Amino acid sequence: MLILYNFAAIYNFIFASSSKINQKMKIKSITTLFFALISFTLFSQNMADYTGGWEGKLNTPKVFNLKVAIENLDSENPVFKIYNNRNIVDQTFEKTSNPELKISFSGNHFFEGTVSENGKEINGFIKSGLLLYHIKLVKSKGNTFTGIWNPLMVDELKSLDFYLSVENGKGNDYQAYPFFGDNRFTGTWCSNFKKENDVISFNDFKTGLQFKGELFENGIRLEVLLGENLLTEIVLQKSTTDWNMGGFVSPKKASTLELTEMEKHIAKDSFPNTHSVLISKEGKLVYENYFHGYNENIPHDMRSASKSISSAIVGIAKDELLFATVEQSIFDFLPEKYQYLKDSLKSKIDIQSLLTMSSGLDADDYTRERTSLASENHYQPTGDWVKTVLEAPMMNTPNTEANYGSANPFLLGIAMDSVVSGPLELFMDQHLFQKLDVSNYIIQTDLQGTPYFGGGMYLTPKDMLKFGELYLAKGKWKGRRIVSKKWVANSFKEYRHLENVPDKNGYGYLWWHHTYQVNGESINSIEARGAGGQYIFVVPELKTVAVITSGNFRNGKTQQPELIFEKSILPYLKK
Structure with missing residues (x-):
């Protein structure tokens, strides 16, 4: 505002000056001065001044819980919609005679799906970034199919806090990484950092979300976009305290199997970052519990x-x-x-x-x-x-x-x-x-x-438990x-041992083998394993499947579920 005020004052001064000044010279002087001032305004930001933590508030915990709808599917001009508290995508698309649909929207995003034989649902995927989000659209009144898309994977954010870490700023160069107060979201993989005048932009190539920020002297106004379509905007200010992330409590589920000692260890962080434990025996769920804010509706990495x-x-x-x-x-x-x-x-x-x-x-x-x-x-x-x-x-x-x-x-x-x-x-x-x-x-x-x-x-x-039960039941569900x-039998065979892992585990068709010791007895398990502590245990001799999910990606405790299974679960299953 100060620059605009000064410009107006100079404008008045020039036009109030001697009449000998040619009108064209006046205009040229004003134009030159205007662009000089604008250039000073737009190009003066040094990203070194913005390096550090920034924070703001989302306006609603469901801003990333997007509704997806296909309307009038039987008409000549069916409509595809995505919306939250604002209309994000609203476009017609061409329907073909076959049951498969493919609808492009918002740049490189698309929806592809198939109408069920009974015509009551559409199962398909939204392609956004590196991810294919499965969407189930169910038919409701008026020939409309509706479903939910959660780009951040969580069903509802437990915190409205939003954080932005601006790093390695120098001139127009920088990196920027968004974080949420709800750390159940697995994080962004940002790249393509650009700066043009007072606007920065970058994208999360995992989720496909775009970010565009307008720089001010003491703040950043950040837009979160789906292609060119606005999802939400956040006003950010410099952080003055440490960020508060996580710390949410999950409601306890009723279970027939008591594992109180294990729960105490998880509560005391003796088994840190354990997100869920589920156990079925003979096809029946006997234990289900979630921790640190996780619940049955959140897909886990x-x-x-x-x-x-x-x-x-x-x-x-x-x-x-x-x-x-x-x-x-x-x-x-x-x-x-x-x-x-x-x-x-x-x-x-x-x-x-x-x-x-x-x-x-x-x-x-x-x-x-x-x-x-x-x-x-x-x-x-x-x-x-x-x-x-x-x-x-x-x-x-x-x-x-x-x-x-x-x-x-x-x-x-x-x-x-x-x-x-x-x-x-x-x-x-x-x-x-x-x-x-x-x-x-x-x-x-x-x-x-x-x-x-x-x-x-x-x-x-x-x-995950269903998948383990499918293999326990030898391919039937x-x-x-x-x-x-x-x-299934061929998959569970032990073909050879893995030479590059510490335990030299036996290995089948992308299934691990491991043997546990419980009260002097050996128990064989066939397992799906993932970094950070994601396990599906299939134990045929106990007719048991167990699932443990975790968040130990950087602390060296990726195999912690094996300890939990051996010390806190198997002894109770053997009783």
């Missing part, structure tokens, strides 16, 4: 525990006769542009070697990082993951030695994408998740938008065959 789900998808594709045998070479499934990478040794990389971590490829940097499991940083920063993985040197002959990593199942996802007739995610939904009555889940993709079989799915703990009995 499974990390590599979803590799075991990837194995199930391969088995279903095999059962559907989409490929002939697990002895088929990976090159049978790859486009022509990758065939030049085939040689006498790599041609022996088959589906089974990928399922058992035995391809022999050094694509996860084993020889350089023997202590690092699933070192995806070797190929994920590259533009062509398939090329980078297959260009890696061979450590040994396929199907001879197992080394745990994520490049092997990544190639499985590429192979399965090549054999299904439509989008791989729709195949996964129709042949596995719908049959398990699982609808609240998220699939992480690779850079090409293909489901990433190396890990990163989000399922609720209850749905509620009496219905989903995966063949033979595939």
Whole structure:
């Protein structure tokens, strides 16, 4: 305001000055001065002055709980909508004669789905960033299908606090990372930091959300966008105290199994960052509890525990006769542009070697990082993951030695994408998740938008338990065959031991083997495992499935669920 006032004063001075000044000279002087002042205003911000913590308040805890609707589906001009307390997307789309829908909106975002045979629901995905959010739209009055999309994965934020960390500011350079007072959201992966005049912008390539901030002398007005469409805006001020994140209490669920000692340890942080524990015995839920604000409606980041789900998808594709045998070479499934990478040794990389971590490829940097499991940083920063993985040197002959990593199942996802007739995610939904009555889940993709079989799915703990029960029941769910009995049996076999893990665990088709000791007795468990402490335990001899989810991503306690299972759960199951 001061600059505008000064400009007005100078304007009056010039026009009130001697009449000898030519009118054109007056205008030229004003124009030059105006742009000089504006340039000073817009380009004066040094991002070093904004480096540090900023904070503000969201206007509602449900601002990221978005409603999705498809209206008038039978008409010539059906409408696709996304809204919260404001109308975010409202557009017509072209309907085809087949039951599959694909609707592009807000730049690179799209919805794809299939209308059920009875016409009562639409199951599909919103593609945003690297994630495929499953959406179930249910038909209501007036031929309208509605559902909910939670881009932040949580059903409702427990805190209105919003934080922004501006880092490494210098001139126009900086990085910025948003945080929420509700730390159940797994965080943003921000990039593409730009500054133009007094506006900064960046995006979260995981969720697909965009951020645009206007810089002021003592604040930042930050917009959160879906493409170009505004979700909400927040006024931020410099933080003067430490950020307050988390600390929420979950309501206790009623259970038939008493695990009070375990609960005390979790409450005292002896088992830190434990988010959920669920146990079923003989198909009945006997224990269910959530901690630190988590609940049954929040899909949890499974990390590599979803590799075991990837194995199930391969088995279903095999059962559907989409490929002939697990002895088929990976090159049978790859486009022509990758065939030049085939040689006498790599041609022996088959589906089974990928399922058992035995391809022999050094694509996860084993020889350089023997202590690092699933070192995806070797190929994920590259533009062509398939090329980078297959260009890696061979450590040994396929199907001879197992080394745990994520490049092997990544190639499985590429192979399965090549054999299904439509989008791989729709195949996964129709042949596995719908049959398990699982609808609240998220699939992480690779850079090409293909489901990433190396890990990163989000399922609720209850749905993780369902998946474990499916395998305990040898491929059946509620009496219905989903995966063949033979595939489950082959998946649970111990093919060889993992050479690059401390316990040298036995390994099946993307399933871990482990033996626990309880009162001098050995109990064998077959497990899905993910970084940070995401476990599905399947114990056939006890007819038991257990799920533990955690948030130990940086403290070295990623295997803590094994201790909980052995010391605090198995002794009670053996009584």
